[in-house]
Amino acid sequence: MKKIIVILFTCILAPIAASAQLYWNHANLRRVKSQLDVQPYNSAYLALIKKADVYLTEPHLSVVDDKEHIPASGDIHDYMSIARYAWPDTTKTDGLPYIERDGYTNPEYYTYDREVLLKMVDRVKTLTLAWYFSNNRMYASAAVEQIRVWFLSKNTYMNPNMYYGQVVKGYSSLNATGVLDGAGFVDLIDALYLLDNYRSWGWHRDLRRVQKWFTAFLNWIETSDQGIRESKARDNTGTAYDLQRLAYNIYCRQDDKAQEIFNGFVENRINKQINAQGVQVEEVKRTSSFGYSVSNITVMMNFITIAHNQGLELNPVAQTLFYKAIDYLIPYLDESKKWPYQEIANMKYYRNRLCFELFRISTCLDKSKLEYLKKYELYGKMSENDINNLLYY
CATH class of the missing domain: 1.50.10.100 (Chondroitin AC/alginate lyase)
Structure with missing residues (x-):
């Protein structure tokens, strides 16, 4: 039988600040909007409008x-x-x-x-x-x-x-x-x-x-x-749990919880899910081990980006471990290098996803990561029609 939960509506009903964001940087959106006639924005914009017109029908x-x-x-x-x-x-x-x-x-x-x-x-x-x-x-x-x-x-x-x-x-x-x-x-x-x-x-x-x-x-x-x-989950589902808590607490103006959620993320997700070699210990147990390793990096990146936009940054130890997990995966962007664990899914799809995360890190999180940008351009650069060009380029 379903449990009954008493719901407390505690959101503050003041207007949302114009600068409020999780991922989308409003200053960047304004800059892109002023340059829609140049590439790659023009192609991405036309693709966006074409897709939106379909949705209208x-x-x-x-x-x-x-x-x-x-x-x-x-x-x-x-x-x-x-x-x-x-x-x-x-x-x-x-x-x-x-x-x-x-x-x-x-x-x-x-x-x-x-x-x-x-x-x-x-x-x-x-x-x-x-x-x-x-x-x-x-x-x-x-x-x-x-x-x-x-x-x-x-x-x-x-x-x-x-x-x-x-x-x-x-x-x-x-x-x-x-x-x-x-x-x-x-x-x-x-x-x-x-x-x-x-x-x-x-x-x-x-x-x-x-x-x-x-x-x-x-x-x-x-x-x-x-x-x-x-x-209490020790794998990617626990990471997704933390992502939701952080995002919805911020949206519902319960910002005082953000630091506590962030601290728990560092301790329970980064420190416990990634070993000293950069292997995501729970994800490599899966039949799609590369896919789940990349997917968990995506969720971690989502969490870290939201936290970064709220002024919360990883400590040096956690940051090193996070990048070590990414660095462990990067060599397998090369199709000639064999992934050492079981993988039954489409490696190409997950290679492209990893490339996108390298792009996001180097453009939104840490612009000193020029080697990530080079790997992205070498192995999985977005097409000019990709709508993400409007959000992150």
Whole structure:
């Protein structure tokens, strides 16, 4: 049975500062906006508008649409996903309980709410940036309506929890890694900050309601049994837990917790997940060990970037260890060098992801890391059509 959580709405309802950010630097956005006629910005801008125009033609997404699977609560407003690598047991008539095949995605995974959530976030980000760079209000209007549909509208809102995230069929217990799915919302926050500058009747009232939703969601993350169990995870899921706590506490104006969360991240994620050689000890146990090592670096980089933008910096020991983990992976950008652990996934995809992190480090975090920029340009430079050129270049 679902536990009842008393939700305390503690967000301060003062206007959001124009400089508020998690990842997107507003001064940089203004600089890019003034140079949209030059490369690489022009190609990226045209690609952005083309993508936004497609989104304008599509219906808004919600957690209740085309609900093929109803969670145990019976409430269609409850988010639901299944564990990505859980498959029917072919030795059982009904396939239950599901069994794990690490690294192999069950196609059922795509029929639940996880993919819809990610598409919704991408839609809001794309439409918001299209409005910002073009000054065309129709993009902001569409972004605002999508936000209302997902978080606020009476018939389509999502409940602020993920009790039924990462469900493993055949088991009644709720999965702690369901909390992991909430990390998808972190990428939405910068769009919400930017949309604070959009003027439309009732929007700022609704924006504060969205902020209250995130306060409730944060409360669930920090106090639910699933959240408490996930806080103790020793792998990338624990890193994603910390990322969410940091991002949502900042967005909900509970900035006093940021230092405590940051300290815990250094101690429990960097110091314990990376050994003296730079190996991420839990990630290399996976069947997609390179992929998970890179993915965990991405989440760490997200956390460190947000902290950096709040004035929180890694101490020299933690910084050295973080870069050692990256340096351990860099040689395997070379396709001729064999990765020493098991890897069943597409190495090329994860090589490109690692290159992007090298780019972000050298442009947003530590501009002295010129060797990272050179590796990025050698092995995985973004195309001029990549929208990230507008955010980080």
